Amino acid sequence: MIHIHPHFLPTGFVHQHPSVDNGRVYLREMVFGDPTEPHHHEALTITGQTEQAVAAVLRRDARVGEADAATTARVVSAVMFLAMAASVNVAASADEILRDIRAQIAVLLTR
Template identity: 95%
Template sequence: MPGASQPVGRRERNKQLKLDRITAAAHELFAERGIDEVTTQQIADKADIGTGTLFLYAKTKGELLLLVQNSLYAEALERGRADAENIPETLDAVMAIVRPVVECNRTQVDNGRVYLREMVFGDPAEPHHHEALTITGQTEQAVTAVLRRDARVSEADAATTARVVSAVMFLAMAASVNVAASVDEILRDIREQIAVLLRR
């Protein structure tokens, strides 16, 4: 039958099962102990694979963190987009997008900060880094869409403003001075900066 999808072969299924085990093991260990307290050997042992096999899926611990966190960030962004759709006020709608991303980042503070560092300084051609940057771009697109609700705001201005919002959010989450800050404190800081930006 033309157009019917081909069944996934055994080799591909096995690869996906290994990737799922690696992701689950890394997620559990990183959540329990934080990235700095977990070794790749521990992740491999928990996933019941050899370290050589582990490195076929992620070359470093940072890439493993990206593998785990990317799906969590993508889910957070989708929640934020859905919430923003029902909020007419621009600042509140932007913050509806920002909130779940910040909450995701602060679930385990050290992991969140390392994730941001890996995203910025990692190789953008590496698939997990590329995916993280794609999520950042999607976040900016979601903010752009909110800003474009105002017909007076051009596409170019909305996109530029969204990039500034992204930078504000990134710095608030990554800054050393905010290591001990609560989610609400970080969100309040972000909101104050975005409010000034939107008043221009």
């Protein structure tokens, strides 16, 4: 089973905070907003740090090179963003979305 550490997910998402819809709007803004806006830039910096952390975990496997780990980490980040921000998942619980993320990442990591 794939473990997604809560550190990699927005706090409101993991805890089903009442403002989970605001979290989805925030995630969409991170992807499509103005990267020169200070708060957006800070969020993108955190995203980059998260991708570096995921890549570091992937590199624990001696068969995974640095470039592949970085690329895979970006794909993992994209999977997480889409699963958490997509309007199609608006009625899904955090647990359902986490299961979906795990399933997608499992397919990615078996390649």
